[in-house]
Amino acid sequence: MKTVLPDRQQSLVQWVSQATGINTFGVKVRLRGNDLHILCEGTECPQRWRTLSDLLQALQQTNLDILTNSEQTSIYQVFVYGRRKGEQRPSWCHRVHLNQIDKHLEQVEQALLTDSEKSKQLGGALIVSNESLARQGNPEAIARYLSETLSALGVSVQAKIKLYKPKNSQPEENRLWIFCQSSYSPDASLLAEPIAQKLRYLKLSGYQDAVIVSQVIGETAPDWLLRVDLTPPEVMLKEWARWGDVQAIARLLTEVLSELKVAVQVSLKESTLHIFCSPAFDPLGPAPIPDKEVCLEAILPQLEAIAPQGILATTIYGQKAGDKQPTWIDWLALPAAKHPAFAISPLDLANTGDEPAMIFLLERLLNPDLDWRLLTGGIRVLLLNKNDLLHIMCDAPVCPVRQQVASKITQFIRQLKIPGIMGVRIYGRRSGNKEPFWHYGVDLEHRQRLVPEATPEFAATSIYINDLVTSETSEPILRPDLTTEEVQSFVTEVARDWIATASSTAKKFLLKSQLFTESKQSAETSPDVQGLKIALVWGTLGLLLTLQTDWVLGRIIARSMPSSPKVASVTLPSSSEQKPSLTSGENQSEKRTLFTSTSKTKSSPNESSVFNASEFTQSDETPTNNLAAAPLKEKATATAILLAARSQMPSFNVRQLDEQLALYKQRLAKTGSPPDVLIIGSSRALRGVDPAALSKALATQGYPNLDVFNFGINGATAQVVEFVIRHVLEPSELPKIIIWADGARAFNGGREDITFNSIATSAGYKQAFQKTSTTVDSSDSPENTLNSEEKNATEEKQDISTYQAVNQSLNEALASVSSSYQNRDQIKSLLQKQLLILGQNQTVASQKQLTDGTSDQSISQQAVDFDGFLPLSIRFNPARYYQKHSKVPGNYDNDYKSFQVEGQQDAAFQEVLQFTQSKNIPLIFVNMPLTGDYLDPVRKQYEQEFQQYMLRLATNPNFIYRDLSQQWPKANDYFSDPSHLNRFGAYEVSKKLANDPMIPWPVK
Known part of the structure; x- marks a missing residue:
């Protein structure tokens, strides 16, 4: 089977064949990055030096870039292989640097004149490595040096030097730009550290930093950016040694004394630096004790130049290896003893708010491995003190892991106690990016923010890349044999066939019911006699059912009518002014009669009322001290029951979901737009x-x-939550921001999900997914829908007078015959009362299934308001609570049974993350507060596992995680039971969320 090569490879193969005289069937080529690989094979293995001589002479006269396409970057080196046909491995391989062809020719000519072993030795001295050339700072040599590593990954490299002017009015500096191009998108974390290590290993002078730009071939925008700090390792060591870092001082002194064959050990006690000098290891035998004068002459100038911060003096010891007692000792004062500014330790300076000192201490904290920092540049810290907040940006070639740095920094800042700093905001990003990949915030003290906080801006080092990245945009290229008009025609044809199929199916269904016939059907195919019989049968059944229903309702009303006068006679006079309300849940006059005092005297204003703030009688568990809370609003449970009963949407088998959805729909109809903020979750969100x-x-x-x-x-x-957000709510009903308030138990994939399983068997669940699929597959345009609605409205307007006349005559005829028509108002009222009773019974039954510990009686008396919130005034009293309820430890709690965050709940959460990100809706998850009684060791362990799970996902730029689980472990007055807040705790949580500067609240 013949293989067709791309045009560029065909031309390369032909060129190699002409240059070496080898048949084209014996030549194979491959381009990887900036490397060209050429395999030459024959019945006998091609001679190495003769083949290379011919190839090098051809390379002197040919520009290989002409033989490749315009998208391929320059070729820096060529690998030539030789082997016999049929063999798997090549017999020889030779690397040719295209910038040193003359030296390669000299090596080959020498090899042709002498034996191969001697030529290898001579030739090795002739060729200069790319590393040696790159150390000189030449951009092309640097690109060739990097391509040695990156070409194996299919990444080609190009380098440039550009001037840039720093923001601090310093003179212009050189910046090294590295442009990487590949046919795929390489992971930045995979290439970042290798590139940083190779660039820093060169110890380039004249460059402050390097910017790496990665782009996929054919794309117009860069895939990712990376900044590499090119500060030489010696400069980094001196910077830290200046702040008194013992490890950095030891490194510098070791480099100085290594030439004297002296080993150095350094330690710091209080403000004195102790330096131990001992002879370095000598394989020839024991070395003499280091000379005192020689050591002092080498050490003292270094320490004088460094002037370490906070170190007043140094003691230098000379000793023999293995001896505990020194042979000689000398003590010297350092510059800090003469200059008070140098005498203050970095920690004391940081406590006063000195930013350079804080930067050093934070970088030293985040870079415990000095070798790693010198190799890659390490984690760099940027500080910004804004108002009463300290903003800290952590910047590294690979974005620092939030779990590893945030807690360290927070603990360190807490210890500093910087005056005026009431909170810390920590960010993490990859070097070269302006926006952070993650953020984390902690308030050290209570803050009252009156105006929104502006997002701090840290200097971006990756700018002005237009010279390296093409900016031209082009239309998507279709296949040559397929035009845009043909694609549009194809889509239209498929949509037309789909509509025709759907119409045919509906038509067949209606005809099978035998209630409809085709208008143009002939008398032979549709006999009038058969249609008349069918109409008479269905009509008779409908009439009989109507008459029977009317008779039953008439009997019910007749039985209930005599009791009406008695009810009216016992009503209080004041109740005649009360209008009956369908949302109160019970008659106001009955409530007054039940709670009226027998003494008929007004209570003193100073006396404690029998009612609490929720207008319910106070229980023994309700303390008398006042707590701040939002005013109670009108209850909406009864209204929600009626709205859910009247809704055209089938039930979801979960009463509260039906009612909350009914209230939400009513809110949409009233305001005309979805709410700006949607709170969602379990009962912890409902009450919290x-x-x-x-x-x-x-x-x-x-x-x-x-x-x-x-x-x-x-x-x-x-x-x-995933089902409600993605399938129940329409796209036009989604909010601007979602607050998901819940806890670890909602993400336990090991326990049975009773609530969701109940929903999954409901008719509402099926309809929601049918509606979703219909929305996706529908091809009706908005214009056609609008025209159809306008046409229907016009036709209805024309027939309205006829309809009203017919309706009035039918009502009069029905009134004269029906026994229940005159009492239709009483029937309506009776049905409403029965519906309310049924709804209250369902409320009690559903609440009894809760395992949260709140008493059934108190829950049944409470009701959500029109904002969907359930305000509970009960305060958690452990002494009384556990007299009525058993204390369930965590290892017996079904909510944490077989606890695991992986599984179906995790999959649903990932779907929510992707969906909200696609809709550009910020998602904030709040881990709700819990009491100390609830958080026993078992639950704490599960909570820690859940914390780690959430922190891993918090790297998502559209997702924010807030942990309040241990906010008030002993504030029982904020809780209604061990794991749920009451209205006072909900008030405090709401204030805390509003004051959180990391939450991107929408602006109207």
Whole structure:
């Protein structure tokens, strides 16, 4: 089978064949990065030096870049192989540097005159390595040096030098630009450290840094950027030695004394530096004790020039290897003893807010391995002190891991206690990027922010890349034999066939019901007699059912009518002014009669009322001290029950989901737009975040008039939240930001998800997925839909008078015959009362299934408000609570049974992350507060596992994680039970979220 090579490879093969005289069938070529690989084979292995001589002479007269396409970057070196046909491995291999062809020719000619072994020795001295040339700072040599590593990965390299002017008004400096191009997108973390190590190994002078730009062949924008700090290792060591770093001082002194064959050990005690000089290891025998004068002459100038911060003196010892007692000792004062500015330790300077000292201490903290820092540049720290916040950017060739640096920095800043600093904001990014990959914030003290905080800007080093990256845009290229018009025609034809198929299916279904016939059908195919019989049968059945229903309703009303006057006679006079309300849940007059005092005297204003702030009778567990909370709003449970009953959408088998969705739909119909902020989650969200308090707190922070709705659902897991966000809510009903308030138990993939399993068997679940598929597959355009609606509205307007006349005559006829028509208002009222009773029973039954510990009676009395929030005024009292409820330890808690964060809940969470990112909706997960009674050792272990899981996912730029689980472990007044907040705790959580500067609240 003949293999067709690309045009560029065909031309290369032909060129090699002409240059070497080898048949084209014996030549194979391959381009990888900046390297060209040429394999020459024959019945006998081609002679090495003769083949190379012919090839090198041809290379002197040919520019290989002409033989490749324009997208391929320059070829820096050629690998030539020789082997016999049929063999797997080549017999010889030779690397040719195209910038040293003359030296290679000289080597080959020498080899042709002498034996091969001697030629190898002579030739090795002639060829200069790319590393040696790159150390001189030549950009082409640097590119060739890097290509030795990157070409094996299929990455080609190009280098340039450009001047740039720093922001601090310093003179212009050289910046090295490395342009990497490949047919795929290499992972930045895979190439970052190898490139950084190879560049820093060169110890280039004259360059402050290097910027690496990676781009996929054919793309117009760079894939990623990387900045490499080219500060020489000696300069880095002197910078840290200047701050008194013992390890850096030891490295510098070792380099100085190594020539004297003296080994050095350094330690610091208080403000004195101790230097031990001993003879270096000598394989020829024991070395003499280091000379005192020689050591002092080498050490003292170094320490004087460094002037280490906070070190007042040094003691130098000379001793024999293995001896404990020194042979000689000398003590000397350092510059810090004469200059008070040098005497202050870096830690004391950092406590006063000195930024250079803080930068050194933070970089030393984050770079414990000095060798790694010298090889790659390490983690660089940028500081920005803004108002009462300290912003810290962690910058490295590979983005620092949040879990490894955030806790260290936070603990260190807490120890410093810098005056005026009330919080710290930590960021992480890859060197060269302007925006951080992740962020983390902690408030050291309580902060009251009156205006929104601006995002700090750290200097970006990766700018002005237009010279290296092409900016031309082009239209997508189709196949040569396929035009855009043909594609459009094909799509239209498929859509037309789909509509025709759907119409045919609907038509067949309607005809099979025998209630419809085709309008143009002939009398032979559709007999009138058969149609008349079918119509009579269906009509008779419908009439009988209507008459029977009317008769039953009439009997029910007749039985209930005599009791009406008695009810009216016992009503209090004041109740006649009360209008009946369908949202109160019970008659106001009955409530007054039940709680009226028998003494009929008004209570004193100073006396404690029998009602609490929620207008329910106070229980023994309700303390009398006041806590801050948002005012209670009108209850909406009864309204939600009615709205859910009247909804055209089938039930989801979860009463609270049906009711919350009904309230949400009513909010959309009222406001005309979705809420700005949507709170979602399980009962911890339902009771733990107060929309009214959050909206009010955001208004004080500069975000007025934000609409907030709580979509909490008892027992909701990650699967339930994913289903609601992606499948229940329409795209036009999605909010601007989502606050997911919950805890570890909602992500336990090891336990049975009862709530979601109940939803998955419902009719609403099936309809939601059918609606989703219909939305995706529908080809109806908005214009056609609008025209159809306008046409239908016009036709209805024309027939409205006829319809009204017919309707009125039918109503009059029905009224004269029906026994229940006159009492239709009473029937409606009776049905509403029965529906309310049924809804209350369902509320009690569903709440009894909760395992959160709150009493069933208190839950059944409470109701959500029109913001979807459930305000509970009960305060958790462990002494009384555990008299009524058993204390369940974590190892027996079903919520944590077989705990694992991997599985179905994790998959659902990943779907939510991808969906919100595609819709550009910020997602904030809040791990809700828990009591110390709830967090026993078993649950703490699961919480730590959940913390690690969330922190791994927090690198997503569209996702923010906030941990409040241990915010108030002993503040029982903020909780209604061990694991749920009451309305007072919800008020505090809402304020804390509003004051969080990392949450991107929407602006109206």
